[in-house]
Amino acid sequence: MELFDQINDRLSDTLGPMGLIIIIGVLGLALVAITIVLMLRQPEDPLAKLKRTSSAPTGEASRQQLRQSDQNAQLQKFAKFLEPEDGAELSAKQLMLRQAGYQSRDAVRLYYFAQFALGMLGLIGGMVYMNFLGGSAGMTTQKTMMYTIGPGAIGYYLPKYWVRRRVDARKEEITQGFPDALDMMLVCVEAGQSLDQCIVRVAKELRASYRALSEEFEIVAYEMKAGKDKISVLNDMAERCGVQDVSSFVTVLIQSAAFGTSIADALRVYAGEMRDKRVMRAEEAANKLPTKMTLATMGLTVPPLLIILVGPSVHGITELGKMGN
Secondary structure, X not given: OHHHHHHHHHHHHHHOOOHHHHHHHHHHHHHHHXXXXXXXXXXXXXXXXXXXXXXXXXXXXHHHXXXXXXXXXXXXXXXXXXXXXXXXXXXXXXXXXXXXOOOOOOHHHHHHHHHHHHHHHHHHHHHHHHHHOOOOOOOOHHHXXXXXXXXXXXXXXXXXXXXXXXXXXXXXXXXXXXXHHHHHHHHHHHOOOOHHHHHHHHHHHHOOOOHHHHHHHHHHHHHHHOOOOHHHHHHHHHHHHOOHHHHHHHHHHHHHHHHOOOHHHHHHHHHHHHHHHHHHHHHHHHHHHHHHHHHHHHHHHHHHHHHHHHHHHHHHHHHHHHHHO
16 A cells, blocks of 8 residues: 555656556557557458458359448458447447438448547547646646546547437438429329339439438439339338338338329329428428527517616616715
């Protein structure tokens, strides 16, 4: 115990009151750096090497390699640490990133890598500012720890906040553009085009105004061209969008195909409902506006009026009090 107190006193004399914490932080960063270097230099798995060398460069293996060429080989080494081991959690994270518009194979790995990198940068920045730039002068130990760890926590949760904002913005964009997309699909179907052709045309026309919805229709068109089952493609689109209107639209198309009814009639009825729903959303936003304006008007108008009306009386009472004294 005396030896520990002596070491702590020497570190405090040399590095200040946070000397022990600085040493622990530096050791932790050193261990992290050593772990990353060892992982980068680890030898290739013999089974993977044998599989890679024995696979043929042409035919099906070549096509499979082309399909997987967008994966990052550097992130592949950290797959065990940058991907959840639980399959349900991994699927949920992939769905969240796809709803945000990130369709890459490495989206989950990049997400966790961004959390780790920003958290470490924030922690290092907080430690440098508080211990080497004089930011801890006059602060208590609790505030010093808060300002040291706080930037790291903010950096760690920043990617999650960004993805959530992207998901909400993308859902709002899809909701706003979906009635126009249905009207365009109805026109294309009534002009004699098939459902596949009208999806391609709608995706092309919507790219300038509603890019998120255009990308979803393009994915549907590509999957249909690849031979995937149409019902599965539409269900996947509804799951990726995460919008109730799109899910209802997919249900209408599936029921129309199951019962053999006309797709044009189903689109005409559903497009009319979507137009009415958009009008109701606009009316709802307009009805909320007076309440919001009332609160803003009260907050910005009442205090100046009170100052103008009550100010002279308060000043007069103050002057009378001074004269009485």
